[in-house]
Amino acid sequence: MGRILFWMLLGALIFMLIQNRKKLLKPRQTRQKLRQSEAKKMVPCPVCGVHFAEADGVWVKNKMVCSQECAQKASQ
Numbered sequence: 166m167g168r169i170l171f172w173m174l175l176g177a178l179i180f181m182l183i184q185n186r187k188k189l190l191k192p193r194q195t196r197q198k199l200r201q202s203e204a205k206k207m208v209p210c211p212v213c214g215v216h217f218a219e220a221d222g223v224w225v226k227n228k229m230v231c232s233q234e235c236a237q238k239a240s241q
């Protein structure tokens with residue numbers, strides 16, 4: 166009986182270790198996803214209304230526009 170109890174405890178311990186590892190991995194994955202979505206954040210162009218990636222935007226007069234073309238229009 167003692168041996169069976171030992172194996173049951175060992176099994177429970179391994180199960181708990183796996184569960185803990187899953188919990189540790191999850192926040193890191195969601196943080197990575199958040200970083201990715203921040204980098205690809207879509208914002209509307211104030212000049213033409215097209216949605217573009219914030220990383221590709223052009224700054225003009227404290228506004229972010231989608232392209233050099235819209236930057237020229239905004240500065241006029």
Ligand SMILES: [Zn+2]
Binds near residue numbers: 210211214215
């Ligand atoms: Zn535009």
